Amino acid sequence: MKRGAGAMAGVVLLSAGAACASGSSDSSSGGSEETTLTIYAGSSLTSTFTELGKKFEASHEGVTVTFSFGGSADLVAQIQQGAPVDVFASADTANMDKAVADDLVEDDPVDFASNTLQIAVPPDNPAGVSSLQDLAKPGTTLVVCAPEVPCGAAAQTVEESSGVTIEPVSEEQAVTDVLTKVESGQADAGLVYVTDVRSAGDRVKGVAFPESSEAVNSYPIAVLSASENGDMAQEFLDLVTGTEGQTALAAAGFAKP
Amino acid sequence: MAGRPGSVGLPGWVFVPAAVGALFVVLPLAAIVTRVEWSNFFGLITSDSSVAALLLSLRTSATSTLLCVIFGVPMAMVLARASFRGQQLLRSLVLLPLVLPPVVGGIALLYTFGRRGLLGETIDVLGLQIAFSTTAVILAQTFVAMPFLVVSLEGALRTSGQRYEAVAATLGARPTTVFRRVTLPLVLPGLAAGAVLSFARSLGEFGATITFAGSLQGVTRTLPLEIYLQREVDPDAAVALSLVLVLVAVVVIGLARGGRGA
Amino acid sequence: MAFEFTATVGSRGMDLTLGIGDQEVVAILGPNGAGKSTVLSVIAGLMRPDTGNASLDGRVLFDVGRSGTPHAWVPAHARGVALLAQEPLLFPHLTALDNVAFGPRSVGRSRSESRALAGRWLAEVDATQYADRKPSQLSGGQAQRIAVARALATDPQLLLLDEPLAALDVAVAPAVRQMLRRVLANRPVIIVTHDVLDALLLADRVIVVDQGHVVEEGSTTQVLARPRSAFAARIAGLNMVRGTFDGHGVRSSGGLHIEGLAEEPIRHGERAVAVFRPSAVSVYRQPPGGSPRNAIDVTITDLEPHGDQVRVRTADLSADVTAAAVADLDLVPESPVVFTVKASEVAIYCS
Numbered sequence: 001m002k003r004g005a006g007a008m009a010g011v012v013l014l015s016a017g018a019a020c021a022s023g024s025s026d027s028s029s030g031g032s033e034e035t036t037l038t039i040y041a042g043s044s045l046t047s048t049f050t051e052l053g054k055k056f057e058a059s060h061e062g063v064t065v066t067f068s069f070g071g072s073a074d075l076v077a078q079i080q081q082g083a084p085v086d087v088f089a090s091a092d093t094a095n096m097d098k099a100v101a102d103d104l105v106e107d108d109p110v111d112f113a114s115n116t117l118q119i120a121v122p123p124d125n126p127a128g129v130s131s132l133q134d135l136a137k138p139g140t141t142l143v144v145c146a147p148e149v150p151c152g153a154a155a156q157t158v159e160e161s162s163g164v165t166i167e168p169v170s171e172e173q174a175v176t177d178v179l180t181k182v183e184s185g186q187a188d189a190g191l192v193y194v195t196d197v198r199s200a201g202d203r204v205k206g207v208a209f210p211e212s213s214e215a216v217n218s219y220p221i222a223v224l225s226a227s228e229n230g231d232m233a234q235e236f237l238d239l240v241t242g243t244e245g246q247t248a249l250a251a252a253g254f255a256k257p
Numbered sequence: 258m259a260g261r262p263g264s265v266g267l268p269g270w271v272f273v274p275a276a277v278g279a280l281f282v283v284l285p286l287a288a289i290v291t292r293v294e295w296s297n298f299f300g301l302i303t304s305d306s307s308v309a310a311l312l313l314s315l316r317t318s319a320t321s322t323l324l325c326v327i328f329g330v331p332m333a334m335v336l337a338r339a340s341f342r343g344q345q346l347l348r349s350l351v352l353l354p355l356v357l358p359p360v361v362g363g364i365a366l367l368y369t370f371g372r373r374g375l376l377g378e379t380i381d382v383l384g385l386q387i388a389f390s391t392t393a394v395i396l397a398q399t400f401v402a403m404p405f406l407v408v409s410l411e412g413a414l415r416t417s418g419q420r421y422e423a424v425a426a427t428l429g430a431r432p433t434t435v436f437r438r439v440t441l442p443l444v445l446p447g448l449a450a451g452a453v454l455s456f457a458r459s460l461g462e463f464g465a466t467i468t469f470a471g472s473l474q475g476v477t478r479t480l481p482l483e484i485y486l487q488r489e490v491d492p493d494a495a496v497a498l499s500l501v502l503v504l505v506a507v508v509v510i511g512l513a514r515g516g517r518g519a
Numbered sequence: 520m521a522f523e524f525t526a527t528v529g530s531r532g533m534d535l536t537l538g539i540g541d542q543e544v545v546a547i548l549g550p551n552g553a554g555k556s557t558v559l560s561v562i563a564g565l566m567r568p569d570t571g572n573a574s575l576d577g578r579v580l581f582d583v584g585r586s587g588t589p590h591a592w593v594p595a596h597a598r599g600v601a602l603l604a605q606e607p608l609l610f611p612h613l614t615a616l617d618n619v620a621f622g623p624r625s626v627g628r629s630r631s632e633s634r635a636l637a638g639r640w641l642a643e644v645d646a647t648q649y650a651d652r653k654p655s656q657l658s659g660g661q662a663q664r665i666a667v668a669r670a671l672a673t674d675p676q677l678l679l680l681d682e683p684l685a686a687l688d689v690a691v692a693p694a695v696r697q698m699l700r701r702v703l704a705n706r707p708v709i710i711v712t713h714d715v716l717d718a719l720l721l722a723d724r725v726i727v728v729d730q731g732h733v734v735e736e737g738s739t740t741q742v743l744a745r746p747r748s749a750f751a752a753r754i755a756g757l758n759m760v761r762g763t764f765d766g767h768g769v770r771s772s773g774g775l776h777i778e779g780l781a782e783e784p785i786r787h788g789e790r791a792v793a794v795f796r797p798s799a800v801s802v803y804r805q806p807p808g809g810s811p812r813n814a815i816d817v818t819i820t821d822l823e824p825h826g827d828q829v830r831v832r833t834a835d836l837s838a839d840v841t842a843a844a845v846a847d848l849d850l851v852p853e854s855p856v857v858f859t860v861k862a863s864e865v866a867i868y869c870s
Binding site: 071073074077141143146148149168169170171172173177180181184185186 | 367368371372373388389467468470471472473474476477478482485486487488489490492
């Protein structure tokens, strides 16, 4: 019994020590050459930005780019609570406006892309969905984002402007959740972004619908005033709004800002 | 005060880490209370979505606790009293939901009960609709909460031993009668403790619910899901609802302990 | 025989056969670890023997063949055998009355009927005033009375008592023993005990068990007056030397020779025991002359008060002498002395 307790205590102390050690090594980033750029971006930007991040690291020696992808509202909340972030790219203007209102942004945000909705269905399209109106057919299991989330707000706008009443069985927290449910066949259809359909590849089929142009989400990006690497951050911003960034975004399905 | 037994075996320094531990749990709760916007607190918690979420949470948690008892008691009995090959393995598997991240649990449930899951076709044939229904919420909660009941009860059963059951048998009581009149009454405290734990776990369940059941007001959006959603738009509402959840949990635990202490 | 039983349990080293009559109270006597409780567990159906069978009033209780798989096995609750353990084991969540009513209730009698029956049995064991108490509010003696009532309320065809008075106060035990004497009359009972008083006062017949085997059997007075086993001799307070009969006395394997009077015809070379009371033994410092034919060299192990005399104990034999004699002879542990006993005081019989 005693030996076991001693061993347990040893393990706890060791892991605490390891945690402390790793924590401190992060903050004391050695010499002047080492810079870490922290970027918060909406989850729909995951693949594109990761790619751009690698390009940035390659062209800027001694710079490490770390990302945190998530729901834009979550990210704004964290920034408001003081998370150390250099760049923020939001999936809609509403959340960026929150950051601007709190004086967290250095200069005016710049729109760098836009996204429209598309209907996602499982590859075999079991409910035979081919238009927005088909979503309202009884018996179709439809999943959308909750109105409080950017893609959900867009879905609501589309619904209102087209006059089609859709009754989803679930209002998900994030676009990825909607996509998962469609991919697994749980849902017959889901309203997601064009970029999500693109990135899901073979796992879903996309059904475009004309009414989608009624709700276009603009994606703004900005350097945060609390950033300690303002110049470097601006350079990343320039990469995103420049040719390289725009090509990458277009390839992923984003439309021009 | 005079004549009270002194505490032996309780060295003074123990109070220090104990106090730190207590603070660690109490301070965050206090932080929530201080953040509450009391001016519109009542309006926030009585909104349609809040009330719907609370009632749904209470209904589903109560149902899943009942299911945990109905299936958990026999499981605990078998694990504590029977002996067969593979019993250790079964025990480990039954306790797995305790260590599994809830989202993983949700995914597993999806692949079992989902439309394209293991039992998907059977469920379809039976005419049942599980996906995106309140049933799914209850299933998710039962999945994560059952081990709590099984563990508490198995411990209680092992401690109480089988001497009274042996006596009851020699007095002419059949096994079912022994279970009903001797075993159950004697482990009732352990069972109650396990049920309270299960209820509390069900109440706070989030990951498995959102992955498996989805989120729709009044159907599947339990209080934790509602709080998470409100964080997107109205942090004040989120804080207010969090306080409600804390209060409900405190009341439940208080009732259970009070009932037993009496 | 109303009850016949034979069983072996390898792991406990038990192998015995016994039978009791319709209204007989049989005591199983033996040292601790002799396997007495094992017998009761097997009879009650709480333990499965390796081989054996038993029947009660013609009903087969169990029949386990050599292969180990039972041909017949009646579960504990259907045997009509009630077991009372050393600890009363009253159900903590029921009152005394409900405890006693438990048996009748469990077999389907109505609550009022069971309670009435319980009330009657509580009166039988002089415990009516405790009817509404919970077990935690009862003393050991009270709880044991109620446990007896609980067992009897099931109207068992065979009652088993496992050291019923062992956990009781010396002051309380006699009253409980008297009560048992009264309620045990006219039903088949097996009492396991290591107390000779239980055997004397409660039992008609005694079976002595040692190391899982029956070593002696007979009526209580017979066994205690003429013990044939070391344990019986010990609890009867008698000295015993085992060996073979050589015409005059018993020669033990250790070379000891005790002369005495044969109680029955014994052949030369037959196994026999020589038994004599400690009060018939005289203690000398030197071997005396004179008529005593038996003079045994022993070393004192200890001295203990025995009534108004002192019992001088050695490794195998004891002698009772007056305290004055102890002082005169300066008897202390480890003193070498000589025990003498007249051959006329030694009884020899077959073992």
